Amino acid sequence: MARIMVVEDNALNIKLFCDLLSAHGHEAKPVTDSRVALDTALEFRPDLVITDIQLPYVSGLDLIRSMRAVESLAHVPIMAVTAYAGQGDDERIRSAGAQAYVSKPISVARFVAEVSALLPNEATVA
Structure with a gap:
């Protein structure tokens, strides 16, 4: 079981993501306020972080950069999720430090x- 922190300000999306993760045997930690995401990550010590890019207060890109600057979080994989997939977004998101990028509406698979x-350490689950 992996510990996965989900940073998302949309209630329906955070429920969907957390339900999917739980259904696949993971412990999901929802964070709806990006201002507390870094402190929550330090406390929760996730195996993976999933973050929206378009967040109020602290953007997903700024959150990714902040996590990469903290030694204990620098190695944690990050998956960015955003509804606003424009040209160059993939490169900007990856250069901030995310390993993966999924656009909304998401494909569950x-x-x-x-x-x-x-x-x-996870077996592929489909």
Whole structure:
């Protein structure tokens, strides 16, 4: 079982993501306020972080950069999720430090496949 922190300000999306993760045997930690996401990550010590890019207060890109600057979180894989997939977004998101990028509305199969790919000790679940 992996510990996965989900940073998302949309209640329906956070429920969907957490339900999917729980259904695949993971412990999901929802975070709806990006201002507390870094402290929550330090306390929760996730195996994976899934974050929206378009967040109020602290953007997903800024959160990713902040996590990469903290030694204890620098190695944690990050999957970015956003509804606003424009040209160059993939490169910007990856250069900030995310290993994967999924656009909304998500494909459940792709979401689960990306999560499995980012968790080195997990068997692929489809």
